[in-house]
């Protein structure tokens with residue numbers, strides 16, 4: 001297949017994923033459809049696939065009603081929140097210190113200012129979870145407000161281009177909550193100690209989904225190339241991360257006759273953008289004590305942004321190894337050595353001592369601030385030629401090992 005046909009195919013894959021299967025949260029219909037599409041393509045090019053099945057929840061909500069002093073306030077339900085129907089006095093807390101001695105049982109608690117400056121890591125998230133986040137959860141569960149309103153600003157690092165961002169995004173946290181703009185939080189705070197009404201419907205439903213691991217080659221230590229297939233709620237997820245999945249599909253075709261000495265695993269992880277990272281946890285569980293069988297892991301996330309270079313970075317790769325891998329990428333002028341990015345699925349490998357590389361776009365920060373996790377992340381912002389370039393570079397890298 002020539003270059004032009006490959007690019008055409010990439011476009012087709014990308015459009016199919018984003019237009020026909022947007023909203024690919026783990027366990028949702030579109031998520032399952034995308035997994036089946038990936039499995040079919042792997043089978044077509046002679047890859048042996050294995051499902052790594054896990055339990056998760058899917059979630060539905062309706063628009064909340066938030067009222068204070070006969071005024072309506074615009075709010076959104078925090079992802080995965082339980083439903084709520086409360087009328088209670090409003091209490092306002094702006095710092096962790098204040099929260100420590102606040103009496104808030106049965107109230108509607110407004111968190112704003114410093115305490116609401118960042119997104120709180122989910123309770124059971126193991127990869128990164130600072131003590132003050134854990135303390136916030138512990139205090140809230142002990143003090144038991146009836147419901148929580150969080151007033152938030154912008155936080156590109158954790159929340160992408162979403163404003164306001166949900167301070168809580170956790171299906172394991174059972175106090176109902178909504179989020180509103182920081183500016184609105186200031187207005188609502190004027191109603192402290194007065195009755196406020198908050199009601200909405202929401203539903204957590206048990207579901208199942210899986211990772212797909214596709215293999216070729218003999219036994220021995222393998223190379224794992226991965227990308228996450230899930231998206232944030234209600235987003236098409238083009239550059240985050242359909243481009244990574246498309247590149248895996250292109251690579252599968254380029255390697256359809258692969259018979260090299262190093263086994264290759266093309267891995268679709270399911271849950272990078274989901275609070276409980278279920279696919280990542282499942283992969284670690286299944287590979288417990290066996291991560292040493294991976295000699296190199298490459299993760300693609302946020303790559304293929306139009307007009308920007310493709311950036312690679314290394315984790316636990318140095319010296320000769322680093323030169324060898326860099327030289328493959330740098331043959332193409334569309335690649336640069338990028339900044340360190342100690343988040344994302346490459347850390348699943350790096351934190352287990354596996355040499356890992358990340359492939360993303362050079363402008364990741366801008367991407368995060370404006371586009372990631374919003375409806376703006378659609379195929380028109382991606383350049384499919386970059387996906388073909390990356391698949392070609394990965395093929396060459398695999399043949400070198």
Ligand SMILES: [Zn+2]
Pocket residue numbers: 228240241272273301302
């Ligand atoms: Zn991503």
